[in-house]
Amino acid sequence: MAEMTVIEAVRDTMFAEMRRDDSVILLGEDVGSRGGVFLASDGLIDEFGESRVIDTPLAESSIAGVALGAAVNGLRPIAEIQFADFMWPAINQLIGEASKVRYGTNGVKTAPMTVRVPYGGGVRGGLYHSQSIEVLFAHTPGLSVVAPATPYDAKGLLATAIRTNDPVIVLEHKRTYRLVKGEVPVEDYTIPIGKAEIKRPGTDMTLITYGLMLHYSLQAAEMAAANGIDVEVVDLRTLRPLDADAIAESSSRTGKALIVQEDTPAVSISSEVAAIIGERCFFDLDGPITRLGPPEIPPMPFSPIQEAAFMPSPEKILDAITKLAEV
Amino acid sequence: MAEMTVIEAVRDTMFAEMRRDDSVILLGEDVGSRGGVFLASDGLIDEFGESRVIDTPLAESSIAGVALGAAVNGLRPIAEIQFADFMWPAINQLIGEASKVRYGTNGVKTAPMTVRVPYGGGVRGGLYHSQSIEVLFAHTPGLSVVAPATPYDAKGLLATAIRTNDPVIVLEHKRTYRLVKGEVPVEDYTIPIGKAEIKRPGTDMTLITYGLMLHYSLQAAEMAAANGIDVEVVDLRTLRPLDADAIAESSSRTGKALIVQEDTPAVSISSEVAAIIGERCFFDLDGPITRLGPPEIPPMPFSPIQEAAFMPSPEKILDAITKLAEV
Amino acid sequence: MSATENKSLNSTLPESKPGSGQISGERLVELYRTMVLSRYLDQRVWLLNRQGKAAIAASAQGHEAAQVACIEATDPSRDHYLIYYRQFTAMVALGTEPEEMLRGFLAKEGEPMSAARQFPLHGAHPRVDLFNFSNVIATQLPQAAGVALADKLKGLDAVTVVYFGDGASSQGDTHEAMNFAGVHKLPVIFFCENNRYAISVSIEKQMGIESVASRAAGYGFPGVRVDGADVVAVHEVTKTAVERARAGDGPTLIEASVERLLPHTTDDDHTRYRSTEDIEQMSKRDPLLILAELLKRRDLITESQDEEIHDKAKKRVNVATDTVDAEAFPNVDTMFEHVVENTRGHA
Amino acid sequence: MSATENKSLNSTLPESKPGSGQISGERLVELYRTMVLSRYLDQRVWLLNRQGKAAIAASAQGHEAAQVACIEATDPSRDHYLIYYRQFTAMVALGTEPEEMLRGFLAKEGEPMSAARQFPLHGAHPRVDLFNFSNVIATQLPQAAGVALADKLKGLDAVTVVYFGDGASSQGDTHEAMNFAGVHKLPVIFFCENNRYAISVSIEKQMGIESVASRAAGYGFPGVRVDGADVVAVHEVTKTAVERARAGDGPTLIEASVERLLPHTTDDDHTRYRSTEDIEQMSKRDPLLILAELLKRRDLITESQDEEIHDKAKKRVNVATDTVDAEAFPNVDTMFEHVVENTRGHA
Numbered sequence A, B: 001m002a003e004m005t006v007i008e009a010v011r012d013t014m015f016a017e018m019r020r021d022d023s024v025i026l027l028g029e030d031v032g033s034r035g036g037v038f039l040a041s042d043g044l045i046d047e048f049g050e051s052r053v054i055d056t057p058l059a060e061s062s063i064a065g066v067a068l069g070a071a072v073n074g075l076r077p078i079a080e081i082q083f084a085d086f087m088w089p090a091i092n093q094l095i096g097e098a099s100k101v102r103y104g105t106n107g108v109k110t111a112p113m114t115v116r117v118p119y120g121g122g123v124r125g126g127l128y129h130s131q132s133i134e135v136l137f138a139h140t141p142g143l144s145v146v147a148p149a150t151p152y153d154a155k156g157l158l159a160t161a162i163r164t165n166d167p168v169i170v171l172e173h174k175r176t177y178r179l180v181k182g183e184v185p186v187e188d189y190t191i192p193i194g195k196a197e198i199k200r201p202g203t204d205m206t207l208i209t210y211g212l213m214l215h216y217s218l219q220a221a222e223m224a225a226a227n228g229i230d231v232e233v234v235d236l237r238t239l240r241p242l243d244a245d246a247i248a249e250s251s252s253r254t255g256k257a258l259i260v261q262e263d264t265p266a267v268s269i270s271s272e273v274a275a276i277i278g279e280r281c282f283f284d285l286d287g288p289i290t291r292l293g294p295p296e297i298p299p300m301p302f303s304p305i306q307e308a309a310f311m312p313s314p315e316k317i318l319d320a321i322t323k324l325a326e327v
Numbered sequence C, D: 001m002s003a004t005e006n007k008s009l010n011s012t013l014p015e016s017k018p019g020s021g022q023i024s025g026e027r028l029v030e031l032y033r034t035m036v037l038s039r040y041l042d043q044r045v046w047l048l049n050r051q052g053k054a055a056i057a058a059s060a061q062g063h064e065a066a067q068v069a070c071i072e073a074t075d076p077s078r079d080h081y082l083i084y085y086r087q088f089t090a091m092v093a094l095g096t097e098p099e100e101m102l103r104g105f106l107a108k109e110g111e112p113m114s115a116a117r118q119f120p121l122h123g124a125h126p127r128v129d130l131f132n133f134s135n136v137i138a139t140q141l142p143q144a145a146g147v148a149l150a151d152k153l154k155g156l157d158a159v160t161v162v163y164f165g166d167g168a169s170s171q172g173d174t175h176e177a178m179n180f181a182g183v184h185k186l187p188v189i190f191f192c193e194n195n196r197y198a199i200s201v202s203i204e205k206q207m208g209i210e211s212v213a214s215r216a217a218g219y220g221f222p223g224v225r226v227d228g229a230d231v232v233a234v235h236e237v238t239k240t241a242v243e244r245a246r247a248g249d250g251p252t253l254i255e256a257s258v259e260r261l262l263p264h265t266t267d268d269d270h271t272r273y274r275s276t277e278d279i280e281q282m283s284k285r286d287p288l289l290i291l292a293e294l295l296k297r298r299d300l301i302t303e304s305q306d307e308e309i310h311d312k313a314k315k316r317v318n319v320a321t322d323t324v325d326a327e328a329f330p331n332v333d334t335m336f337e338h339v340v341e342n343t344r345g346h347a
């Protein structure tokens, strides 16, 4: 065991997987001698050289498309998109192509590729370094989407993603990179795609969340506990496929569900979680299925007070918990 | 009044709007002498010439980006994306840029542009001529998304879109183009963005849908009526912003909600509609919030029997109605 | 031995093939056979569409010479082919049997490329490394760069050939792919079949220049324009590009000028946008007639041998049609397979 | 009269300006003033970042000559400018006051481009037609083609200038924009500031060729490479491009070779990827020093006038810093405005 940050867990995992398997390569903007703009790949080029750690031209569609071609021809590329906000040019190669390679070829070809994407706000990123981009990926059959929130989950899910024989999108919340520390086993392990985890057991209410909001939610749950409300916190971890069983089991057991997310709510992960609960737990609930998210404005203002006003916070989550508990 | 098809309503509206306002132009692949691959723009180039009806190079990002630049500089472009499946290259200019022009410039610049997109399946389109693409657009603040299902709504909503001072995505279901006929007033009218419409009043259950599924749902409702189940059918018409009031009012009144869509269900319009109902109608419902959609596989197989198995049909909708009525 | 048999996955280059850039008379006749077979099959598919049996078809008529000659210069046992929907003849040349081709158009069980999930010719070939993941124009070009990158890392001398049209040259992906391949000197051949139309959009509305090949200079590798109706010429420039790629010298952009003899697809009517003169003019550039004339001029075939070739092809197509027409559609249940590994569906 | 005052929205070209391609000594001194002011302001912003007051900054240091000279050749009262984040000096030259610039970096109330919703320099200028919708590289190029298309339809003779870096040249959007502009012979100037780096990625990894300008041939319009530290030369090539555009002859691609004197942004450390020699070498190409030397050699300014120019700029920056530092952040409530017309938020 070693205590490390999320970014250290990501880096260590890339080192380990590239040592483990020669066919793993990393490509993206500035991933070489710069070590990535967040230093996620710091040192990789020194160990693995320019042929396996490739500084690409500034062109995301080709980053995704080249990774896809290389994956189809026997490599296991990790493509880094520098910021989630710059993912849009790559959508055609990911949503349009990679997601359907196995299906569209009846299994003759597969695309074992991983796309790592730093996302999310609360980092003074303004409109173009703060976005959450999970919706479209989580909607698309053929893709898997993971969003680890802790160093432990970051290592286990990234290792799984790299070894999976299909495209996996790994969403890494920028704010957690250095903020969140935790114990990480030195030895090899993986975490299955599609499994949520109860990060805090509780009896009065189920709070379902992921990413940075997990940490704010855990803080809010502690504050609520001080007020006598025992909140169970479920970390989705995988956004496609969602762990509908875990969501439904916990919600039915506690009888109340609060979904917290950083992304704007309309047509989002929280919508789907609410829909699952509304369909599967209807007769077990004793309060409305509640969602907490930011306002429906472009995420998110650069100005610090406004950014804070945009982001859900432990305090706002506590408010929502308290209100739902009173129903 | 004149009876016409959806495609005729679209074409007539473009003629009318281009006559009405010199700043309206149309650009896209094959919109000129070919008249568009669906003949939506048949004849336009003869009346308005090559400078206002522009056959673009085969490059969707530039179609959207050029339309955006022209909109910012005083025109009202209608950009046609030939098939929804080819929208992905344009996402960066639409989701990343157009949606945030007004917000990101504090209102100094605006982007009065319309993007027309034929979408949807049931046309033997296979994996790349059948897709529904509404999710990401409906999620994005700053965009409006309409999906008219009838000739009347197609005219009214397209006219509104063209006259709106912000980007509007107009989703035209390919299967409705020639299948659906209806009365359309000759005179000018518009339909407000954000307003759903009850297309069939009923008392036992609310069925919420849009696009081609409206027509299948209306058929199913008639069959259900024969069995003594009186279904209210709500046509969303606008997917962003959703008409939450209309959804909630009808669902609370009937006490049961069934959401029908053609798009794959996970993280979709039906998720959001279910979430709205779960939050706002919780105490008025007497049955689970039910969704009917296709399976979670890439939309949709080319092979005819499989395509039929993928698509929701009046019969499958009737089944869902019957089941929910029995709860 | 027919050209198709000759070109199955495990064949190496036929012995009769002379040195770089040259092609034997014997091989020319084989290529002609393939082109004739492709032509009849192509016509049959169009007919099946008119009969309501094939949902849609894009034709290679007019592109046949460029397609067979390009493939003749490569090695199907080790090279990769990223095609697009107009590669009908290329698929025949690479060993796809007429029955297999027809299963694509009729969406029948056993369709080899995608189990009839996709439009005809889309998916991946089970025997040759030939694939076409989607209908989305130009996405195959960055993918081709990736395929070649993997070969380069693995130290293989395989060549990746990627096909695209003049319209596809406008896509951002085309630029990004050529730029990437240029930086890394990848063993890719960018093979553009320029038929001067993208559906109805003529080349003047597509680009401000005459020749797609001229863009290669902007990426640091050679570009060459060739008459796509001239089998010998296409073979020669492709052979040079293949040698360059295998030697590690990087990509080549080849632009073959061809004619699209039919409308864009069975859904199109090209009289809406092509003038009568344009249609008449281009019809004279039918590569089948041009090659037949050459073969006869060079005494490589006689008139009666030519007739025999035609007869054989026609019969082959008839047999295949009867077989496939009688076959079933795929079972509904198979549509849940292969979404991701080891699952049926994936919610 | 300072250069910034001179360049406000409603000014026409200054009378003192001589014919095409030439620039008067008087104007050269004005441009120098602007560059000096920009430099001090730029340094201040960097300092404010180190003090924790500015979240992030990208610097134009090294790009100043190219930016002022390009704008000098255009007409701000009718032309359009689509900039990117490194256009610090361009914004100063186009009349953005130091206070306004600082409000961007400190995210203060009254920030003119986006009401402090965006990163500094992003948004749209309230007085000049200068804008920069996003941080997303190269999206401005197709937009510029659209802006120019609208002018062409309206029969205006305005020119659209769009700026981008060497890294941006790799994006698909860059290709699509140039292709579109080439087909329609649009009045656009594609102005590339090539500093040989895209963050850490050097030009050799960015493209397989030497010069971005050479790509213009692939779109059917002229491309020219110019020393971006040479005000006179940049002005001259831009002037030619402006005349070409106004005359309806279409686009020009200008590539100005410049140096990025500082790391990519305040978040970057360029010693991780640039050699000491590289950094030393490029530092010698400081355009401020080069222009100062020219002005003195030509007796356009004396040593003491130069000092005065520096002093004045320093003071201007100090005043602006004090003013803006004391200002408030925008009210929370304004963040709900301008999502779409006539709404607050939009669910």
Ligand SMILES: Cc1ncc(C[n+]2csc(CCOP(=O)(O)OP(=O)(O)O)c2C)c(N)n1
Residues within 6 Å of the ligand: B029, B058, B060, B082, B086, B089, C086, C135, C136, C137, C164, C165, C166, C167, C168, C169, C193, C195, C197, C198, C199, C260, C264
């Ligand atoms: C991204 C994308 N946009 C539009 C289309 C629709 N479309 C299919 S084929 C075609 C024209 C292609 O022209 P070209 O590349 O010249 O190939 P050709 O058909 O002439 O061989 C178009 C516009 C598509 N398939 N993909």
Ligand SMILES: Cc1ncc(C[n+]2csc(CCOP(=O)(O)OP(=O)(O)O)c2C)c(N)n1
Residues within 6 Å of the ligand: A029, A058, A060, A082, A086, A089, D086, D135, D136, D137, D164, D165, D166, D167, D168, D169, D193, D195, D197, D198, D199, D260, D264
């Ligand atoms: C689409 C996109 N990808 C990546 C980035 C991150 N990024 C910001 S600046 C930059 C480098 C730009 O280099 P260049 O175009 O040469 O401009 P310079 O900064 O050198 O002036 C990168 C990769 C971005 N902003 N947008």
Ligand SMILES: [Mg+2]
Residues within 6 Å of the ligand: C165, C166, C167, C193, C194, C195, C196, C197, C198, C199
């Ligand atoms: Mg073509």
Ligand SMILES: [Mg+2]
Residues within 6 Å of the ligand: D165, D166, D167, D193, D194, D195, D196, D197, D198, D199
């Ligand atoms: Mg640069």
